[in-house]
Amino acid sequence: MEFLLEGIRAITVPQLIMYVVGILLIYLAIVKGYEPSLLLPMGFGAILVNLPSSGVLNQTLPGIGEVQGIIEWLFKVGIDASEAFPILLFIGIGAMIDFGPLLSNPVMFLFGAAAQFGIFFTLSAATLLNFNLKDAASIAMIGAADGPTSILVSKILHSNYIGPIAVAAYSYMALVPLVQPLAIKLVTTKKERMIRMPYNPISVSKRVKIIFPIVVTFIAGLVAPASVALVGFLMFGNLLRECGVLNSLSDTAQNALVNLITLLLGITIAFSMKAEEFVTVDTLLILVLGLVAFIFDTIGGVMFAKLINLFRKQKINPMVGAAGISAFPMSARVVQKMAIKEDPTNHLLMHAIGANVSGQIASVVAGGIIIGLISKFI
Amino acid sequence: MLENFKTSLQIMGMGMLGIFTVIIVITLFVIVLEKVDKKLEKK
Numbered sequence: 001m002e003f004l005l006e007g008i009r010a011i012t013v014p015q016l017i018m019y020v021v022g023i024l025l026i027y028l029a030i031v032k033g034y035e036p037s038l039l040l041p042m043g044f045g046a047i048l049v050n051l052p053s054s055g056v057l058n059q060t061l062p063g064i065g066e067v068q069g070i071i072e073w074l075f076k077v078g079i080d081a082s083e084a085f086p087i088l089l090f091i092g093i094g095a096m097i098d099f100g101p102l103l104s105n106p107v108m109f110l111f112g113a114a115a116q117f118g119i120f121f122t123l124s125a126a127t128l129l130n131f132n133l134k135d136a137a138s139i140a141m142i143g144a145a146d147g148p149t150s151i152l153v154s155k156i157l158h159s160n161y162i163g164p165i166a167v168a169a170y171s172y173m174a175l176v177p178l179v180q181p182l183a184i185k186l187v188t189t190k191k192e193r194m195i196r197m198p199y200n201p202i203s204v205s206k207r208v209k210i211i212f213p214i215v216v217t218f219i220a221g222l223v224a225p226a227s228v229a230l231v232g233f234l235m236f237g238n239l240l241r242e243c244g245v246l247n248s249l250s251d252t253a254q255n256a257l258v259n260l261i262t263l264l265l266g267i268t269i270a271f272s273m274k275a276e277e278f279v280t281v282d283t284l285l286i287l288v289l290g291l292v293a294f295i296f297d298t299i300g301g302v303m304f305a306k307l308i309n310l311f312r313k314q315k316i317n318p319m320v321g322a323a324g325i326s327a328f329p330m331s332a333r334v335v336q337k338m339a340i341k342e343d344p345t346n347h348l349l350m351h352a353i354g355a356n357v358s359g360q361i362a363s364v365v366a367g368g369i370i371i372g373l374i375s376k377f378i
Numbered sequence: 379m380l381e382n383f384k385t386s387l388q389i390m391g392m393g394m395l396g397i398f399t400v401i402i403v404i405t406l407f408v409i410v411l412e413k414v415d416k417k418l419e420k421k
Contacts, residue, residue: 106408113394113401120390127382136386208408208415215411216404223400361404362397369396373389 010052014275021278022046025167034174037259038147038266042167045071045270046278057271074264075271079162083155085265086148087233092258093148093360094237095250097328099212102354104201108320110304112358115324116366117300118143122293123370129285135159137374139286142169143293144363145176145327149230151269153367156226157374163272164283168290176330179291181338183298184322192306193342195317199350206244213238220365226375227368234364298322301355323352326363332356 025043029036048056049071057069078085102108119140126136138159141150150169154162172179184193213235220231240250272278301321309315323335332352339348 103408103412106405106412109401109405109408110398113397116397117394120386120393124383124386124390127379127386130379133382133385136382137389202412204412205415205419207418208411211411212408215407219403219407220400223403224396358401362401365400366393366397369393370389373392373396377385377389 007052012052012275014279015050015052017279018046018050018273018275021273022050028171028174032174035170037262038166038170039174041263041266042170042270042273045267046273048267049270049273050275057274071268071271074268078264078268079151079155083152083229085261085268086152086155087229089148089258089261089265090230090233090364091237091240092253092261094213094234094239095241095253096258097234097238097241097357097360099209099238099357100204101201101350102357103204103208103212105199105351105354108324108351108354109358109361110308111301111321111324111355112360112362113324114304114321115297115301115355115359116143116362117304118293118295118297118325119366119370121296121300122289125292126289129289131282131285133374133378135161137370138162138165139289140293141165141367141370142172142286142290143297143325144366145169145173145294145297145325145331145359146363146367147173148265149326149364149367151265152230153370156371160277161272161282161286163269163274163278164286165290166269166272168287171287172290172294173327173330176294176325176327177334179294180298180322180325180331180334183295184302184319184335184338187299187302188306188318190342192318193338194346195315196343196346197315197317197320197348197351199347201350206242209242210239213242216361220361220368224365224368224372226371227365230364230367231361234360294325297325301325317346317348317351320348320351320355323355324359324362325356326359328356328360329353331359 022043025039028034029040056071123140134157138154141153147169217235221228301324302318305318305321319335323331335352336349339346
């Protein structure tokens with residue numbers, strides 16, 4: 001009967017903590033509705049990988065030898081070998097994006113760039129906390145507000161913190177409605193938040209929508225070659241959507257592919273949530289740095305809008321700058337809600353959506369640039 | 379640590395410059411493309 005109790009006896013305190021973390025993630029996913037498609041598989045996966053001698057990890061059994069574990073295998077194949085899961089997910093994300101609101105209001109592109117400031121601010125902050133450059137850059141990518149990009153960059157830079165980074169990225173994306181309003185109010189006045197912006201979109205033809213993803217791939221790929229996988233697959237998905245002759249593939253990309261990869265990605269990432277790697281002081285620091293990244297992303301976008309206003313007669317509502325982060329469509333909705341709260345007749349949604357969509361391009365470009373720059377400086 | 383911090387500041391400068399460069403080039407391209415597209419549609 002002894003062998004039945006071996007598992008219970010082998011549980012360590014850090015593993016118990018991870019059971020609590022796993023259950024918390026599941027709770028947040030189901031009860032609070034925070035990014036359930038990722039947090040639920042991650043939470044459940046955290047429990048699976050932290051059971052003593054868990055069969056989901058490679059184990060060496062006496063008399064039998066090494067036995068492959070499914071989660072470890074999924075991680076090696078889907079993330080370690082080629083970063084396939086996050087990159088393939090980008091096809092689906094690209095197929096879901098409508099660049100129309102952005103193309104009809106091109107000035108919104110700039111806010112996507114400005115709202116990536118938090119990434120670089122956090123990179124500096126992380127180095128002050130004694131993280132090496134590769135880990136600091138990986139942690140900073142939480143500020144991309146894009147789970148696949150954060151995971152991909154962490155993997156390419158061989159960060160030891162993929163698990164906490166993924167948890168932080170998806171948790172803060174879900175917390176955008178809480179984090180962004182506070183940051184926006186910190187750097188804007190009521191008068192600024194009430195600035196009205198007329199919406200006069202240029203009409204966008206199908207031709208433009210088809211050419212756009214092709215050219216963006218060229219431009220981003222030539223300037224930041226390390227971003228080709230990210231930007232290229234995002235734009236490939238978008239081209240599937242916009243070309244008009246591949247509706248079944250577009251539909252598959254937006255639904256079956258996204259759902260399948262999301263399901264596998266969440267549970268696979270749990271491989272990096274083993275107790276000995278996750279339950280550390282560094283994880284707490286990463287959670288704090290992730291929050292810093294989101295706050296300074298927001299502040300960066302807002303301050304850039306205020307800077308532009310110095311040179312414009314027709315002022316931009318600075319809150320639109322905050323929508324430049326990649327958390328689509330939550331960030332745009334937050335800005336719209338705040339605008340209506342100040343003035344029920346002030347609708348900023350379409351401007352904010354333009355900025356928000358720009359953030360999706362800018363965040364993957366930022367990922368490529370970070371990879372390129374870190375490899376130069378190490 | 380300070381060495382890494384100084385490097386991170388360099389990366390910040392180059393990184394933001396890089397992102398803005400890409401985005402501004404894309405923006406200008408989109409503006410030109412839309413103008414050309416309008417002319418083609420008028421014809």
